[in-house]
Amino acid sequence: MHGRTIAWLNPRQVPLIAAVADAAGLELIGAGGPEKGKATAIAQDLGVEHVDDLRAALATADADLVLIADPGDFATGDSRDDAAVIHTARERGLLIATLEPIPPTALDLAAGGWLAGTGRSRPIDAINVCPLARHSGVFQSAAEAMRHFSPCHALAIESWRTPVEGSLGAALFAAADLVLNLMGEPESIDAAYTDPAGSSTTPGETLRGLHGVLTANLRFAHGRIGSLIVGDHAARWNHSATLVGEAGRLCIRDDGFEWIEPGGTTRERDSHGSTPPTAAHAIAGQLIRILDPAAPEPAPTDHAAILALAHAAVLSARTGHPESPATVRQMAGAE
Numbered sequence: 001m002h003g004r005t006i007a008w009l010n011p012r013q014v015p016l017i018a019a020v021a022d023a024a025g026l027e028l029i030g031a032g033g034p035e036k037g038k039a040t041a042i043a044q045d046l047g048v049e050h051v052d053d054l055r056a057a058l059a060t061a062d063a064d065l066v067l068i069a070d071p072g073d074f075a076t077g078d079s080r081d082d083a084a085v086i087h088t089a090r091e092r093g094l095l096i097a098t099l100e101p102i103p104p105t106a107l108d109l110a111a112g113g114w115l116a117g118t119g120r121s122r123p124i125d126a127i128n129v130c131p132l133a134r135h136s137g138v139f140q141s142a143a144e145a146m147r148h149f150s151p152c153h154a155l156a157i158e159s160w161r162t163p164v165e166g167s168l169g170a171a172l173f174a175a176a177d178l179v180l181n182l183m184g185e186p187e188s189i190d191a192a193y194t195d196p197a198g199s200s201t202t203p204g205e206t207l208r209g210l211h212g213v214l215t216a217n218l219r220f221a222h223g224r225i226g227s228l229i230v231g232d233h234a235a236r237w238n239h240s241a242t243l244v245g246e247a248g249r250l251c252i253r254d255d256g257f258e259w260i261e262p263g264g265t266t267r268e269r270d271s272h273g274s275t276p277p278t279a280a281h282a283i284a285g286q287l288i289r290i291l292d293p294a295a296p297e298p299a300p301t302d303h304a305a306i307l308a309l310a311h312a313a314v315l316s317a318r319t320g321h322p323e324s325p326a327t328v329r330q331m332a333g334a335e
Contacts, residue, residue, distance in 0.1 A: 026065070031051060097286070133178050133239050149250045154245075155243055191313040237277070304332070308332065
């Protein structure tokens with residue numbers, strides 16, 4: 001066992017976090033959650049000490065990792081207190097991983113103090129949102145193929161999960177990260193949304209507590225295009241990215257990838273087993289890397305660009321018009 005871990009979750013996530021801890025070899029030492037009066041029951045179900053206060057745990061707990069599965073009201077609004085707590089936690093060597101975007105909107109970045117500091121010392125740089133598809137084994141395996149496949153002129157991304165595994169906001173954050181890494185920032189995004197019941201087409205203003213399905217068309221410079229569909233009421237965890245270019249079509253899924261040349265023949269194929277990966281294994285894989293000091297340093301997560309793209313998608317779904325991620329970044333003071 002390694003990685004003394006405190007988990008912050010809701011009661012419905014107990015089986016998921018137990019599976020993550022088992023798959024990653026974490027030593028769970030404490031647990032609690034944002035739902036009032038539920039911390040003791042959550043801790044009992046996981047067989048650990050109960051934690052009543054996330055902020056206190058971040059400030060003082062003797063642990064290696066705090067895993068935030070359900071942030072509740074943490075890091076919402078323009079209060080700088082939570083960014084300061086994260087900064088203090090990182091300064092004393094505590095690692096922070098979260099299934100949900102922190103903060104939950106681009107507009108909170110500067111106003112909430114998340115961008116204070118220089119280099120990689122800012123509070124936002126201590127946040128590890130997981131899992132991100134580009135850190136998965138299959139995307140690492142496909143990295144060489146992607147380098148030889150480029151340039152790409154069209155991209156389609158799907159990201160599906162259940163509410164226990166993360167909200168629509170979390171799925172949108174992960175998809176935005178993938179868009180930026182594969183194609184760069186789009187000039188505009190035109191999105192549509194429906195809630196889980198199909199009764200509302202207007203999302204809230206933040207990624208926190210966002211549930212349902214969102215689709216979007218993306219326009220990039222030089223005539224490139226993209227699309228995405230993401231949701232958190234989709235029965236089972238899975239992700240895929242399809243790239244189209246002069247070299248044919250490159251399809252990357254959780255269980256492998258295939259490069260099909262323009263003539264229809266398969267140039268390269270790699271399978272990651274017949275059993276589809278689960279959310280628990282995807283989360284565990286990223287936590288193992290985070291906790292391993294010898295692991296190669298991944299490309300940094302550009303939280304400002306990701307949140308700006310995700311915020312522009314939500315804004316577009318609200319207004320019914322295309323929106324610009326660059327304009328959102330300017331509004332947020334995250335340039």
